[in-house]
Amino acid sequence: MKLVLRLTIFFFSLTLTAQPNYEQDSVKIRRIFDKALLEGKSYQWLHHLSKKIGHRLSGSEGEKKAVAWGKGALEKLGLDKVWLQPVTVPHWIRGAKEEAHIETKVSKIEVPILALGGSIATPENGIRAEVIEVQSLEEVEELGEKVKGKIVFYNRPMPAEKIETFKAYGATVGLRYSGARVAGKYGAVGAIVRSMNLSIDNHPHTGVMSYGDNPKSQQIPTAAISTNGAETLSELLKYKEASVQFFFKMNCKTLPDAQSYNVIGELKGTEFPDEIIVVGGHLDSWDVGDGSHDDGAGVVQSMEVLRLFKELKIQPKRTIRVVLFANEENGLGGGKEYAKVALEKKEKHIVALESDAGGFTPRGFGFTCNDANYKQVLNWSHLFKPYNLHIFARGGGGADIGPLKKDDNVLLGLRPDSQRYFDYHHTEIDTFDKVNKRELELGAASMAAIIYLFDTYGIK
């Protein structure tokens, strides 16, 4: 009996330490990819979310429909639990379509603009003023009172020489976020920002902005102008005798906060149910296009992870939770609320994975974690080579999961190919036809594969 007991303890401890069995893992991962590519559901879900519901900014009717649809779709998967977590969200509306044109001595050239999210409207008859072109917030600070009565035009192109477009975005998006705040401090009457776009085209890109602590008197209307429009405006400004003025008219406003929800579903862990692994994307989108890449793709890929586990009868050891976050675009209310409730309930989140960089071919992951966990994921990287995932970088995660960060857990973000993302981001052309079925499915399978590994081995 003693020997049997010893052997039992021996084998039990083997289970606990979870020695890597990469051969078995590679078979499981191959099954995950086969299922996603041959019988995937992500693309069908995205078709519904994009084409039947469409865009879904916080507070909008589309958002309400998306929440109901997400809950219903998760319920059909036969998860252990599906629920809605209430979140209070801002409710900004665009109102009637914007108007804008460049006026010179001899002509009037219409240009496409989109109000930035959070902007106030112009007066009813619009604003017409001289334009002062700048490249940075610092330049406005230096100009100071010289911008008074003028429209400040931030015209710094995204740096095309950066290989990863998110870095090019990071280098310029501050102009969109803070341009009106800084220009407003010095008495400018409006702020126009070159769209965050590496292409030269006619699609303005909206996105969130902030007045910071500016008093009402220093809050000025602000919009993104298409890159083509920006090039034209900049060109005309070179000719003094053209006497260029810019006119724009916007009808946006902020309504009282609205009620929304994080949509959550989970598979309960069989061995370590208190260790929670989150996979998610954000259900809200901007109010143009249909938000297929941002972030319909991340939503359906996250749902697909749990569906693949169910379909392949992978019983997770740990609790795996899909979260469709509310209000990422203009407030991050969903991510903050989720983390707040997790803290209140003393839930232990060991891993959180977000997909919010488009539904393109997956290239790898970015990790925010300690050295030991990073070393562990590097040990897994060979399992992803057959699927052409090569990037296992430090840094990354996602806006929604950011508030879950702790010293000893792992946040990670899917890294799809980034070249096309900012062609569509926050525009009327972020639509379903821009998503390739296989690319979307490969992303979902990659996410399921790494979640499978975290579930199998836990974290360090």
Place this chain on the structure above:
Amino acid sequence: MKLVLRLTIFFFSLTLTAQPNYEQDSVKIRRIFDKALLEGKSYQWLHHLSKKIGHRLSGSEGEKKAVAWGKGALEKLGLDKVWLQPVTVPHWIRGAKEEAHIETKVSKIEVPILALGGSIATPENGIRAEVIEVQSLEEVEELGEKVKGKIVFYNRPMPAEKIETFKAYGATVGLRYSGARVAGKYGAVGAIVRSMNLSIDNHPHTGVMSYGDNPKSQQIPTAAISTNGAETLSELLKYKEASVQFFFKMNCKTLPDAQSYNVIGELKGTEFPDEIIVVGGHLDSWDVGDGSHDDGAGVVQSMEVLRLFKELKIQPKRTIRVVLFANEENGLGGGKEYAKVALEKKEKHIVALESDAGGFTPRGFGFTCNDANYKQVLNWSHLFKPYNLHIFARGGGGADIGPLKKDDNVLLGLRPDSQRYFDYHHTEIDTFDKVNKRELELGAASMAAIIYLFDTYGIK
């Protein structure tokens, strides 16, 4: 004097052995990428080739225009030499648009088809016959005389579980190439092939076929049907009482061979002018769409390699030659002629790089070479990581450069992301708007970078 002589010999031998200076290489490669992304010309060239010239099948007017344009564009670069190399090419024409429909007892469903390149026409009134659905050439061999008088319908989908779509293509394209030959041997009256496409859509994909040694009496008309059409036909064939027949009418024919040209330009090497490095793509395309991905992209990327060398004042040690090959699609006349002339002139081709897999984000290269040269390129792979090129695989090259293969030289092919390629390949939707400027430019820069390394270090 002796010491000076010795030192001279010492430094000279240092130059000859070309010790790796990866620091310098990485600076050069960064400059190549900067130039391609900030002041690239490939996209502008592709715009002209695709939008002003359009498709350019061997023997067509488009092909003639493309040859003249290619020569003119290379001449403007100030290369050391630009010339045309005569190539005799087949001249197959599609004639009036095809017609096809599925007939059942109760309905007539029109379906999109495209004659395969090289096919004969149907009789003037078309062909109407019963359909026999198969998955393979072997199945037809087994059926034998049972296919007599029928239309053989090859309906094997490309295997979606393969991660690289070229492998999925390789697994099924034999049906397109040989389907009519095999069915014709047993008296079938026509062969319809499911399009080589991983999407389910309405775009038939043409491509080359061959009757092999079949006598005229066993040559039957053959076409590709869209994947949607194939699904519909297959579904209807399940119901015996539907009495399905297929009708198709095609007007294609083969005219006498035509005169075409490889378009060639070169930069003469300063140290080893007799060692030739080739970079190329093929100038011809199918006669639908505008051949932007296949292979307009490869053409302009190859031209861009030489332009980047000129612009960056990189004096090559070895002779670098750009070749815009004729007639890749239906005959490979250009590639064969180029290799034949090279052999006659005893030219020493040490390296040949082809881009013919679409203008998508570059993922790496595939190499056909000996172990020593493969080891050398692996030693360079770290230089490409900052640009997210990770694939340095064995195997690969390109159809046009294939005839240049020797035991001691290196053939390589650019490996772009392959997920979207077969959505467009050989269809009316292989058009300019499907190419992303940055992706195209990144490919051109990657090609220039590896050509720079081969020029700097030679081969083993």
